[in-house]
Amino acid sequence: MKLYTYFRSSAAFRVRIALNLKGMPFEPVPVHLLRDGGQHRAAAFQAHNAQQLIPVLEHHGHDLTQSLAIIEYLDEIRPEPRLLPADPFGRARVRSLALAIACEIHPLNNLRVLRYLTDTLELSEEQKNRWYRHWVETGLAAVERRLAGEPETGRFTHGDGPTLADCCLVPQVFNAERYQCDLSAVPTIMRVHAQCMALQAFQDAAPAAQPDAE
Amino acid sequence: MKLYTYFRSSAAFRVRIALNLKGMPFEPVPVHLLRDGGQHRAAAFQAHNAQQLIPVLEHHGHDLTQSLAIIEYLDEIRPEPRLLPADPFGRARVRSLALAIACEIHPLNNLRVLRYLTDTLELSEEQKNRWYRHWVETGLAAVERRLAGEPETGRFTHGDGPTLADCCLVPQVFNAERYQCDLSAVPTIMRVHAQCMALQAFQDAAPAAQPDAE
DSSP: OEEEEOTTOHHHHHHHHHHHHHTOOOEEEEOOSSGGGOGGGSHHHHTTOTTOOSOEEEETTEEEESHHHHHHHHHHHSOSSOSSOSSHHHHHHHHHHHHHHHTTTGGGGSHHHHHIIIIISOOOHHHHHHHHHHHHHHHHHHHHHHHHHOTTBOSSSSBTSOOHHHHHHHHHHHHHHHTTOOOTTOHHHHHHHHHHHTSHHHHHHSGGGSTTOO | OEEEEOTTOHHHHHHHHHHHHHTOOOEEEEOOSSGGGOGGGSHHHHTTOTTOOSOEEEETTEEEESHHHHHHHHHHHSOSSOSSOSSHHHHHHHHHHHHHHHTTTGGGGSHHHHHIIIIISOOOHHHHHHHHHHHHHHHHHHHHHHHHHOTTBOSSSSBTSOOHHHHHHHHHHHHHHHTTOOOTTOHHHHHHHHHHHTSHHHHHHSGGGSTTOO
């Protein structure tokens, strides 16, 4: 199985964590989002993903796209260890936490959006950075309220083992740290983050551990 | 079961479609996003959703959030008619199409983001509308390339019955039309949209059919 990846892409980071947690070996195919005018825009890559987005998982001749759909797929074909709980309410909770990051925070801060802000709207670097931090801090504060207030939170976001929600949370915290967001207001998130980063599967998935890291 | 909803919220629209397709009756609880400084920001609603977002589905004492997580939940507790195919590849495809809308288009154009553009960044109405149309047109063009090119596309986005992907596609087309986006470049999407809107379940979920419609 091949994973089209970019070391700094947090969507690819999510899938790398899931593959490592499942113990599924994969061949990383680096796609550099900045080089050659963006290798994800090249025809060779578009054949794998018409959306021109990272990551893509190639498996049995299929090109799977969208990190959350890929992780659900992995959980279906390799059920252990579970990345979604067995009960429908638990599954809904884990998915809603994953989506709270994947839909409410990350899309506002990816590369093409930041480029639109600076190139098309001609905003300053400072305005762009404020935008970035605003959505991260607002979004993580909402996740923190849930994690701190809901009894299902355990050592991880849901119970005592990592789930799909942790696969999304950790890359988002990496991004937040990179942009110097204020994380002092989200202690539960940081506790869970530390718990995750004690695991080899998360360490091996981190940007700096990738073959294409700079 | 209660659905906290706003007639114009496309995330709530997705869930209304799914509930109607499943034939599950629900009590709509209108939450007006513009009145009273935003009723979703009131303490009474925050008790249901710490993220202060619509929709919330209240079921058996649980508050379920995030439209895609809610629809997956409904598909688990009431499997017929299926909103996700049976095979893992098909499920991954449907989810990836749903996420292509829910993660790549919609988050950039919701109310709080548009407000940030005009209030915080002090952009003009024209710049805001260009931003809106840019992300809708770019995002739908990518979905169109997939629908037009992939053999799994049928009368609906996946095969000949509506799925989770159609629950996301139709509200996005409604938004696109409201903002006068150019939809001439996405004929497959418009064909599927028309197919969906021929069904009562989609008609009854539409903004204008809601009790809180203005």
